[in-house]
Amino acid sequence: MKSLILIMISGALINNVVLNQFLGICSFLGVSKQMKASASLGGAVIFVMTIASAVASLLYNYVLAPFGLDFMKTIVFILVIAALVQIVEMFLKKKSPAVYQALGIYLPLITTNCAVLGIALTNVQNEYNFIQSVLAGFGTAVGFTLAIVLLAGIRSRIHEEDLPRPVRGAPIVLISAALMSIAFMGFSGLSF
Amino acid sequence: MNTILITTIVITVIGIIVGAGLVFTGKKFFVPVDEREAAVRECLPGNNCGACGYAGCDAMAAAIVSGEAPVNGCPVGGAPVAAKIGGIMGTDAEALERKVAFVRCKGTCEACRQQGNYVGINDCRSAALAGINLKDCDYGCMGLGSCVTVCPQHAIRLVDGVAVVNPNLCVACGLCVKTCPKGLIELVPESKHVRVQCMNRDKGPLVKKVCSAGCIGCSLCTRQCAFDAIHMDGSLAKVTYENCTQCGKCAEKCPAHVITLPCPVPAAAAEKPEEATEA
Structure with a gap:
């Protein structure tokens, strides 16, 4: 039990997917202009990453590993995750339009997010079992959401500031993200 | 060889299962779009x-x-x-009269004197923000062409220091209306050609002093109109388009020739369509 909680906290804070592993930077910088949009994206990422981790774990443990097809995992994971998100999207559209509206365009957008694939591969590398993979995926996605919502908050404040001309726009966002990353490095000493 | 075979088979099977799954869910969870x-x-x-x-x-x-x-x-x-x-x-489209943008100023370089040379950002909004008037008239077209820049259809251009809209190209998006710092541009029904081409609200003598083509508020036009279609709004004539029958009597009598006649497309603007197709 303790190790499961540790996996989640480690995924969310200590090995934060964006700020420590530098995966999913594109959406992290691209969709963090508004708090609301970034929160929706975060929700969609939590949803997709948890499911993708679960399916990838099952697929690896029961199909790829027994056949000795370890080297094909990247391709198979991409294929399956993309199809899975598509299916989930259709399902939501029919059964739960409210959720579909809330996640909106972000659901298909993160199908190709490297963070989603990255976590599926990291789970395999760490030799996690099914439950551990699901929790690691969930924890990591929560970490992504935390990071992107924090950055959106910072950016909305920066937006109102009178900045020196050279750092306006993209530069100040990258500087903020870098400072956040350094701050998150502080978690690396965390132990239980 | 064996590895390649197994890989191919396994990946193909996974691909087929995934594809079948997609087809199945696509059928099963099909949402009828209206x-x-x-x-x-x-x-x-x-x-x-x-x-x-x-x-x-x-x-x-x-x-x-x-x-x-x-x-x-x-x-x-x-x-x-x-x-x-x-x-x-299944509803009747209420016959919507096509509208076009119309610049309510006739103060060309000839009619309205320039106030020296303006050297600055070439944009009406910037100049207006700085409180600069390029012409003697406080109400008239500044002639720096903010509306020209903003028009997505390239329907506006400056003719002799005043913006002119080509009604053939105008789609009445209203961007120029929002842009003009003087509020000179309005959307008018295309078929109504009798329009007052001035926005100067000052009294007659003041208008005469700054512009030879401005509405002096003499109200001659209102007395000519038999259809109750033109009124004075302060010292500025205003056409009520619903009532106007375009008889053109008001335009004939107007001493300043500030009311347009039923054929207002200036030659310069009329030749525009050809250019647009080239571009």
């Missing part, structure tokens, strides 16, 4: 200009089908599109 929405979307121009007030043509189509927006809500498509959409929606 047919009318797709049909309405087909009729709309599809340039996603946002002039209707919605995010794009898709959003507009959804709004029309849900009854949120009127069938004639697309200012770009105008009456033909409205009629088509009305046919799909």
Whole structure:
């Protein structure tokens, strides 16, 4: 039990997917202009990453590993995750339009997010079992959401500031993200 | 060899299962989209200009089908599109008069004296913000062409220091109306050619001093009109387009020739369409 909680906290804070592993930077910088949009994206990422981790774990443990097809995992994971998100999207559209509206365009957008694939591969590398993979995926996605919502908050404040001309726009966002990353490095000493 | 074979088989099987799964869910969870929405979307121009007030043509189509927006809500498509959409929606498109932008100023370089040379940002809004008037008239066209820059249809150009709209190219998106710092541009019904081409609200002598083509508020036009279609708004004449029959009597009598006659397209603007097709 303790190790499961540790996996989640480690995924969310200590090995934060964006700020420590530098995966999913594109959406992290691209969709963090508004708090609301970034929160929706975060929700969609939590949803997709948890499911993708679960399916990838099952697929690896029961199909790829027994056949000795370890080297094909990247391709198979991409294929399956993309199809899975598509299916989930259709399902939501029919059964739960409210959720579909809330996640909106972000659901298909993160199908190709490297963070989603990255976590599926990291789970395999760490030799996690099914439950551990699901929790690691969930924890990591929560970490992504935390990071992107924090950055959106910072950016909305920066937006109102009178900045020196050279750092306006993209530069100040990258500087903020870098400072956040350094701050998150502080978690690396965390132990239980 | 064996590895390649196994890999191929396994990946193919996974691919087939995934594909079948997609087809199955696609059938099973098919959400019937309102047919009318797709049909309405087909009729709309599809340039996603946002002039209707919605995010794009898709959003507009959804709004029309849900009854949120009127069938004639697309200012770009105008009456033909409205009629088509009305046919799909089963409602009569209220005959929507096509509107065009119209610049209410006649103060050309000749009519209205320039106030020295302006050297600065070449934009009416910037100049207006700095409190600069380029011409003697406080109300008139500044002639720096902010509306020209902002017009997505390239329908406006500066003729002799005054912006002129080519009604053939104008789609009545209203961008120039919002842009003009003097509030000179308005959307008027295209077929109504009798328009007052001045916005100066000062009294007659003051207007005469600054511009030879300004409305001096003599109210001669109101006395000519038999249809109650032209009134004085302070010392500025104003046409009520619903009543106007375009007899042109007011325009004939106007001492300043500030009311346009039923054929107002200046030669310079009329030749524009050819250029536009080239571009």
